Amino acid sequence: MKLEGTLVLIGLTLKRDWLRLTIWFLSLVLVQAATALSFPGLYTNETERQQLAETMINPAMTALVGPGYGLDNYHYGAMMGHQMLAMSALVMAVMSILLIIRYTRTEEETGRMEIVRSLPAGALAPAASGTVVVFVLNLLIGAGTAVSLGVMGLEGQTWTGSIVYGGALAAAGIFFLGLGLLTAQLSSSARGASGLAMGLMTLFYTVRAVGDVGGGAWSWLSPFGWIVKSEAYVSNIVWPLLLTTAASVILLGAAGWLFNRRDIGSGVLPPREGKAEAGPLLRSPFALALRLQRTSLIIWALVLLLLGAMYGSILGDTDAYFADIEFMKEFMDQMAGVSMTDQFVSLLFVVLSIMATVPALLSTTKLRAEENNQRAEAVLTRPVSRWRLFGSYAVLTVSATVLFTAASSAGLAGAAAAVIEDGRPFQDYFLAGIAYVPAVWVMASASALLLAVRPAFVSWIWGYVTASFVIVYMGGLFQFPAWTEKLTPYGYVPRMPVEEVELLPLILLTAVAAAVYAAAFFLYRNRDLQ
Amino acid sequence: MNIVEMNNVSKSFGRVQALDQVTLRVKKGEIFGFIGPNGAGKSTAIRVLLGIIRASSGTASIFEKDVWKEAVAVHHQTAYVPGDVHLWPNLSGGEVIDFMLRLNGGGNKQKKEELIERFQLDPKKKCRTYSKGNRQKVALVAAFASDASLFILDEPTSGLDPLMERTFQECVFEAKREGKTILLSSHILSEVEKLCDRLAIIRNGSIIETGSLQELRHLTRVEMRIGLHGEAPDFHALSAVAHAEKVDDLWLVQVEADQVNQVVDALHGRDVYLLESAPPTLEDLFMRYYEKEEQP
Numbered sequence: 001m002k003l004e005g006t007l008v009l010i011g012l013t014l015k016r017d018w019l020r021l022t023i024w025f026l027s028l029v030l031v032q033a034a035t036a037l038s039f040p041g042l043y044t045n046e047t048e049r050q051q052l053a054e055t056m057i058n059p060a061m062t063a064l065v066g067p068g069y070g071l072d073n074y075h076y077g078a079m080m081g082h083q084m085l086a087m088s089a090l091v092m093a094v095m096s097i098l099l100i101i102r103y104t105r106t107e108e109e110t111g112r113m114e115i116v117r118s119l120p121a122g123a124l125a126p127a128a129s130g131t132v133v134v135f136v137l138n139l140l141i142g143a144g145t146a147v148s149l150g151v152m153g154l155e156g157q158t159w160t161g162s163i164v165y166g167g168a169l170a171a172a173g174i175f176f177l178g179l180g181l182l183t184a185q186l187s188s189s190a191r192g193a194s195g196l197a198m199g200l201m202t203l204f205y206t207v208r209a210v211g212d213v214g215g216g217a218w219s220w221l222s223p224f225g226w227i228v229k230s231e232a233y234v235s236n237i238v239w240p241l242l243l244t245t246a247a248s249v250i251l252l253g254a255a256g257w258l259f260n261r262r263d264i265g266s267g268v269l270p271p272r273e274g275k276a277e278a279g280p281l282l283r284s285p286f287a288l289a290l291r292l293q294r295t296s297l298i299i300w301a302l303v304l305l306l307l308g309a310m311y312g313s314i315l316g317d318t319d320a321y322f323a324d325i326e327f328m329k330e331f332m333d334q335m336a337g338v339s340m341t342d343q344f345v346s347l348l349f350v351v352l353s354i355m356a357t358v359p360a361l362l363s364t365t366k367l368r369a370e371e372n373n374q375r376a377e378a379v380l381t382r383p384v385s386r387w388r389l390f391g392s393y394a395v396l397t398v399s400a401t402v403l404f405t406a407a408s409s410a411g412l413a414g415a416a417a418a419v420i421e422d423g424r425p426f427q428d429y430f431l432a433g434i435a436y437v438p439a440v441w442v443m444a445s446a447s448a449l450l451l452a453v454r455p456a457f458v459s460w461i462w463g464y465v466t467a468s469f470v471i472v473y474m475g476g477l478f479q480f481p482a483w484t485e486k487l488t489p490y491g492y493v494p495r496m497p498v499e500e501v502e503l504l505p506l507i508l509l510t511a512v513a514a515a516v517y518a519a520a521f522f523l524y525r526n527r528d529l530q
Numbered sequence: 531m532n533i534v535e536m537n538n539v540s541k542s543f544g545r546v547q548a549l550d551q552v553t554l555r556v557k558k559g560e561i562f563g564f565i566g567p568n569g570a571g572k573s574t575a576i577r578v579l580l581g582i583i584r585a586s587s588g589t590a591s592i593f594e595k596d597v598w599k600e601a602v603a604v605h606h607q608t609a610y611v612p613g614d615v616h617l618w619p620n621l622s623g624g625e626v627i628d629f630m631l632r633l634n635g636g637g638n639k640q641k642k643e644e645l646i647e648r649f650q651l652d653p654k655k656k657c658r659t660y661s662k663g664n665r666q667k668v669a670l671v672a673a674f675a676s677d678a679s680l681f682i683l684d685e686p687t688s689g690l691d692p693l694m695e696r697t698f699q700e701c702v703f704e705a706k707r708e709g710k711t712i713l714l715s716s717h718i719l720s721e722v723e724k725l726c727d728r729l730a731i732i733r734n735g736s737i738i739e740t741g742s743l744q745e746l747r748h749l750t751r752v753e754m755r756i757g758l759h760g761e762a763p764d765f766h767a768l769s770a771v772a773h774a775e776k777v778d779d780l781w782l783v784q785v786e787a788d789q790v791n792q793v794v795d796a797l798h799g800r801d802v803y804l805l806e807s808a809p810p811t812l813e814d815l816f817m818r819y820y821e822k823e824e825q826p
């Protein structure tokens with residue numbers, strides 16, 4: 001029998017991986033419960049909830065979590081269904097894909113599946129046991145979520161709604177279990193299979209976002225679109241979930257059919273081949289660094305652009321909204337004659353510039369990894385000076401800083417200029433953001449200096465980034481003394497549009513970055529490689 | 531003319547003294563073997579020569595240029611293959627080879643393709659999927675297809691199968707025929723024995739012997755097998771004999787390599803029906819030094 005031994009293999013999987021499975025279960029269920037529990041504290045009365053509902057009607061929010069529904073009576077149930085369902089379904093999707101590929105493709109890659117197959121186990125047993133485990137995990141998470149939310153019973157959190165909500169999560173997870181199992185048959189490596197599945201997942205989420213924002217039919221092409229159509233807690237429509245389940249059955253069937261028709265270790269699609277020869281541009285350390293980082297550069301720039309736009313899109317109602325929330329007021333020092341919105345914008349720009357710092361520093365970390373993995377050595381034993389290698393990464397970092405800061409600033413400035421009534425023109429906001437470039441350069445130069453002193457020190461820079469974030473973001477809230485701001489480069493940048501443009505601090509920051517880089521160059525030239 | 535020169539080079543990592551007063555000369559056009567057990571300091575010496583690490587004291591030069599200060603100039607004519615090759619997982623083997631060759635100034639495209647063929651490398655595969663041996667092949671192709679006049683090879687065959695090892699040896703001989711200089715570190719003595727003109731033995735960071743294999747052989751013992759009718763001479767009485775015993779009908783005698791004539795003289799006039807002498811292998815030689823050091 002083809003399924004013989006499935007139960008034994010399920011037992012083995014549970015024994016080996018119970019901790020991983022438990023962590024997935026607990027973290028997903030607990031996050032749902034904790035989010036629901038936090039709502040009453042954040043939005044105490046109906047007025048506040050309706051104000052929140054107002055801010056939800058914008059394209060960025062729709063793109064992120066799906067079309068608003070139940071906004072005219074935005075009770076805690078509606079908030080949960082509207083704000084959390086799509087994103088949680090995304091996490092379920094990631095979980096299912098990772099786990100099913102782990103239990104099938106990875107097993108094949110490591111050769112364990114061959115051992116299993118040589119035992120008296122049916123041909124389908126390894127795939128079937130993995131599928132059952134992930135399937136049941138999805139059901140348990142759905143049930144756990146439904147029960148915890150139902151028991152909580154906040155305003156609007158009906159049992160029916162909770163069951164639809166939990167069911168929607170499980171349906172989403174099971175759909176991507178099917179998809180993951182299918183890509184595991186298509187690709188011949190675990191990496192390729194998860195890349196394909198994750199890519200399709202991202203595509204589905206984007207298609208839903210595009211469809212939801214456009215109000216058109218596109219959302220029907222995406223399982224995320226179906227899930228959101230269930231409108232848990234408000235309309236509780238069940239048939240989109242049945243549609244999702246039917247699609248999952250088809251995917252699982254197709255995967256099983258392919259599994260039967262291929263050899264262990266092979267995939268239906270031929271493995272992706274690389275090029276036999278290098279392209280004409282790959283002829284310098286800089287070209288190599290760019291080549292290795294180009295995908296992450298593009299993705300980070302897009303993420304920062306979106307992040308900026310998302311923050312910006314909520315700015316329209318800031319003045320009305322924040323005026324009522326004590327907590328938010330404390331976030332910012334009150335200043336006479338300055339609008340709340342402008343103050344908030346200037347705060348957002350610091351926060352975004354710190355976020356843009358993260359990918360900018362990754363370039364330095366990359367050079368460290370190159371050294372640790374002896375790949376820097378492979379370049380430096382060619383006629384390439386240390387100056388040239390270090391300089392390539394420095395140039396890349398310095399340019400990436402501009403790219404990332406410009407991306408996040410453009411996103412925020414574009415959205416701000418669009419949504420703020422009687423606001424400022426785009427370039428005013430953009431300037432406020434791009435002014436942080438020299439501050440990020442200082443951080444980048446500091447990371448380069450650490451690398452030049454000793455590679456292991458590089459990770460210290462993250463401590464400095466975190467400290468900077470706490471100081472500029474929370475400083476107001478915790479009433480830090482004003483001088484603490486001067487401990488981070490971000491504190492020296494004029495906070496436009498509230499403050500005036502001032503060039504001197506920016507020039508000084510740039511000079512500091514240049515000096516630190518110079519020191520880093522010197523030290524890097526004169527130390528042993530790892 | 532000396533291509534590589536190390537004069538009293540020492541290197542310490544904290545308390546570990548990895549190199550102690552190493553002096554080394556590699557002449558133009560020769561294959562120079564650098565042998566020693568793991569942890570002896572071979573890689574450290576090579577990394578000093580390549581300017582990856584800086585000597586704590588002493589001087590080192592290649593092509594009469596300082597290996598640290600003029601590293602780039604030195605590397606224009608040097609190709610290096612490490613024992614454990616690390617490559618960029620996202621690039622294909624072919625891309626890496628081209629990239630390396632371009633950094634060195636182009637290399638020879640035809641030679642590259644011929645080497646890929648000879649080493650049976652699939653250049654389209656991503657480096658992520660290569661085994662250790664395949665990664666080594668990538669580095670070897672990139673090295674031998676370059677126009678370098680000095681090859682520094684640090685245990686370059688540790689992942690190759692015997693067939694590929696032979697291809698490697700052919701490549702080394704071809705390079706030598708073209709007048710190139712090769713510094714080959716290894717702990718596989720048979721390989722060194724086959725390839726090298728001269729060699730240096732390193733232990734615990736010190737060079738304990740340098741010379742041609744021929745010269746070094748004089749410093750060790752030859753094993754002789756002797757079969758004779760009638761009475762045997764008293765081998766033990768000879769100063770050149772280290773050890774002698776009779777196994778079945780044959781005498782096995784270990785003789786200092788430069789004093790074999792003592793045994794020959796002793797056998798004069800006797801009824802000898804078998805006389806064989808095996809040259810000492812590099813392994814005997816190596817073990818001899820090893821034992822010497824172990825003795826108090």
Ligand SMILES: Nc1ncnc2c1ncn2[C@@H]1O[C@H](COP(=O)(O)OP(=O)(O)O)[C@@H](O)[C@H]1O
Pocket residue numbers: 530543546547548566567568569570571572573574575
């Ligand atoms: N970067 C380093 N830091 C500390 N010790 C090192 C380092 N590199 C080498 N060593 C030590 O130096 C000695 C020589 O190592 P190595 O040159 O790699 O030997 P070999 O290549 O002959 O096997 C070893 O004891 C090794 O542990």
Ligand SMILES: [Mg+2]
Pocket residue numbers: 572573574613684685
């Ligand atoms: Mg070594």
